[in-house]
Amino acid sequence: MQPGMVMAAPYHLGGGDFYGRAGNPTWRALETAIGDLDGGRCVLLPSGMAAISTLLRSVLRHGDAVVLPSDGYYATRQLVADEFADLALDVREIPTPGPWPDGVFDGVRLVLLETPSNPGGDVCDIAELAERAHAAGALVAVDNTTATPLGQRPLELGADIVVASDTKALAGHSDLLMGHLSVRDDELAERFVRARTLSGSIPGPFETWLVHRSIGTLDLRLARQAENAAALVERLRGHPAVSGLRWPGAAGDPAHEAAKRQMRRWGGVFRFELADAAAVAEFLRRSRLVVAATSFGGLHSTVDRRAQWGDPVPEGFVRFSAGCEDTADLVADVLQALS
Structure with a gap:
């Protein structure tokens, strides 16, 4: 190795724990629990917005088209408008109950649904919209924060990704921040893990333990x-x-x-x-x-x-x-x- 060169650290060393930012037993315990509830593989993030940001940054590329709920969480729209402006995205905003016109998913890379919507409480048909979006070649993510996995399982309804702010009902004690993404596609899960590791967008172990404690009730x-x-x-x-x-x-x-x-x-x-x-x-x-x-x-x-x-x-x-x-x-x- 020449002087001044830096060797890149591997993400996995024989499956063992070697660095807390890459993975640890406290995360895995909670990820297993939430993954079981969602019906997929869970990747923890330190807040709901960190989960949304990781999703968008991992999936979207320059010039992509994305569908967002016009009546959903305002910070998601603000994030796309402010932090993703340099990607020149084609942003299509649709209210949660529709109407969802023919062709709305044409050329779209990602459809983000939020049902029930925050703050309006409107609902859209996940299964129907997922079928239409998939026919157009789009990925479908559902913000499941309000419903929680006990109230709704989007992956079973055809969604590709669940995103949630566990700060809310999942943790339920108004004393911590947490978020997660759940998927059934291992390649997509690894993409989220890599983004978390490289960005340092990591949840604290104590907050992770508190969420795990809270799931029991x-x-x-x-x-x-x-x-x-x-x-x-x-x-x-x-x-x-x-x-x-x-x-x-x-x-x-x-x-x-x-x-x-x-x-x-x-x-x-x-x-x-x-x-x-x-x-x-x-x-x-x-x-x-x-x-x-x-x-x-x-x-x-x-x-x-x-x-x-x-x-x-x-x-x-x-x-x-x-x-x-x-x-x-x-x-x-x-x-x-x-x-």
Whole structure:
């Protein structure tokens, strides 16, 4: 070896652990657990945005066409517009419920779906859109953050990739950041692992352990959150201060029939509108159980006024994440805060 030359480190040395950034037992334990839930091979990332960024950077090339949800998580669209501007991408934004016109997938490299969408709670048919996208030669990724793998398994519905922010319901305690990608294609999984290793976009071992700890109560937490959401939606329907009430779990909701075909259970996230930003602030001031937070899916009920982040929604638009409080207490508190 000549002076000044650097030997590249291998990614695998006989399958053993040799460097924490390349892999470690704590990651593998959680990746195995999440992979089993998703029905594929999981690759951990340190946040949901790290998972989305790793997906886009690993798949997209200069001049590619990509389909994004126009009503999905705003930071995904911002990432593509700002950080991927030099790729000269053909970005096609479609609302989650459609319409999905003929030819929308022509020449597309990646279709990113988000169902139920954040923050609107709309739903699209994963199986139908995956079939159409695959016929056009596109990969299909589904942001499954809101549903979680207990509520929906996109890989079984035809998607190629699951992307999720485990900061939300999967971890469920509002005390850490985590994300993941799950696939059934080993070559694609290795591409994500390589991107994680070279970028240094790695989750901390303690946060990884905390997520693994949290999965044990995921079923219980989702059940109580859905119970609380159902009770709140029932009592808020027709309330004079509330409009635009939406929850895929409610019979009669525009997304309900599509959601029933592919979701195995409902979550605790729903939406409604109050008169304006001041009304949301007053609601939060009067409530004793509900707090303002931009995350969701945790033990405690939270409200996020999405317009403050630039989402194209009315000023009084509220994303409500029902927590695990006593149902009667939570309903009573919300109703008195709205009175």
